Amino acid sequence: MSTLSNQQYRLAARPVGNPKHSDWNFTTEEVRDITDGEIIVQTIYISLDPAMRGWMNEGKSYIRPVAINEVMRAGGIGKVIASKSPKFAVGDYVSGGTGVQQYWVGAADDKTAGFYKVSPKLAPLPKFMNALGMPGMTAYFGLLDVGQPKAGETVVVSGAAGAVGQTVGQVAKQKGCRVVGIAGGKDKCDFVVKELGFDACIDYKSGSVKDGLKEHCPNGVDIYFDNVGGDILDTVLTRINLKARIIICGAISQYNNTTPVKGPANYLSLLVNRARMEGIVVFDYAARYGEAVAEMGKWMAEGKFQTREDIVKGIETFPDTLMMLFEGKNFGKLILQVGEE
């Protein structure tokens, strides 16, 4: 094989506030030859997720931080272009921890990368980064396992047009709940109501979330799936019902803070309402991903469930494309395309 040149984004510095261009090194290295048991994956799609911001910080979390000068961690989908492993053949499409780079090289059974096959015959590859990937698994198990929705209950989800929010709302509808989204802008709100079938959507950029909740949740809020934190979490806390469940999935409004995180000042609503706030990390459900894929795949096949992706091309756009998440500029699951299928 002729020598391949691998463009990569490496973490240059731990960001203070928003990640800046100077927090990245855009490097190039040659792809090395592989030995027995190894493969080369050519990355096609890279998943850009809010959680990546957390991985850039120092300190204990549910996963170790990305080291300085390490290739940025990311989930990706790619094509196997060389293999000395019986596990994958050249031409297979795989999903796993490719990182932000054009080629991944290593053992086919590398635990950290965790590659598994995906088939473009079952669904377009980007769907495997959305409802059929980590965001979908997060939404499905967070809502169903932590939230325990019952038919007739009211479910509110923030980041409603985002990767996790789309799936939360559609799964909740399938389970017979009233679903109210919170999103930024008329286009996103129209999308989740008209395309995804949410009952209503509150545009936090054009009006009061409090008024919107009063209007669209006349029976209060039984489940709140929180992707944003900050003021929106605090506002929803004033409208929860007895025995409400608040699923803490993320807090994108707080990730680039240079001041301390804003804690929910209305948390004593949990006491008054005997309510529960609980965190979810998707990896805990790895053994059960199959259940989720089966059920959501069935709904997709029946035309009852859809997802939207926002695909930006070019690895060189990575620093700016990542920022779209924190500026609320992506419309649907944000994906960076760095190669052709």
Added chain:
Amino acid sequence: MSTLSNQQYRLAARPVGNPKHSDWNFTTEEVRDITDGEIIVQTIYISLDPAMRGWMNEGKSYIRPVAINEVMRAGGIGKVIASKSPKFAVGDYVSGGTGVQQYWVGAADDKTAGFYKVSPKLAPLPKFMNALGMPGMTAYFGLLDVGQPKAGETVVVSGAAGAVGQTVGQVAKQKGCRVVGIAGGKDKCDFVVKELGFDACIDYKSGSVKDGLKEHCPNGVDIYFDNVGGDILDTVLTRINLKARIIICGAISQYNNTTPVKGPANYLSLLVNRARMEGIVVFDYAARYGEAVAEMGKWMAEGKFQTREDIVKGIETFPDTLMMLFEGKNFGKLILQVGEE
């Protein structure tokens, strides 16, 4: 019966910050004659509890606010001194919502007061305001039902020497847990360790709670029973284990705030640790109080369980005595004695 003069504390104004003398009216009225089905209760002990501060505020909560000019709501124990009801006889001791006054007059089956008999032969009457009363029920069901402790787990409780804290710690010890209290001052810490059998106690007034948790919870915190909120809650959140349970029982550090409540800035630790924060209101467990009294009563009889009360005499001291709670000056369950047994 000769005319009885009834001294009462009525809410004069909704306090801003700490309740001031001018927020109360100290009034006197004659006790009226009773009609069929009614009783007169002479109050002996009045329970002073942090929750009373919340009842003085306007706004929706788990119970309606005390109205301006209404006798202040409080739990009390008294003696029936007149009865035209078959439910109670003169000489019976009863526990219920007496309010902050010397005499309660009304229907024996008044639902708001909810009087039931207590016997000084079973336990000294003040114990019925402590482990065998609302604080004990709160502690017992909050710890066991919401916290679900398992033998070997580490339980941390704030307000450890207070009414709820004493019972939380002792119940947790009975269930085989390691128990670490947080309290203000050496005397309180010595008491919960030496008298109540806690494994350790952190004196938040003389040292760092963070360092104390590191030292005394080498395996992290599995359950945190929070009575105080504020900085202590935030510090404990940095030390919780996977699947930890945080029971929100109160937030005494925040009740007299004139600024907004300090929300827990470290609440995303719930996400990282897949942990749960859940509120408890004791009234939900009314149908099960008997279970708690039976089990704790047995431990008391076996000499494995004890409680401490801090009894202050004189109804006229009520405004100042109540403030002891918020200044951390009470040592044990705070009780106002306004009559003789």
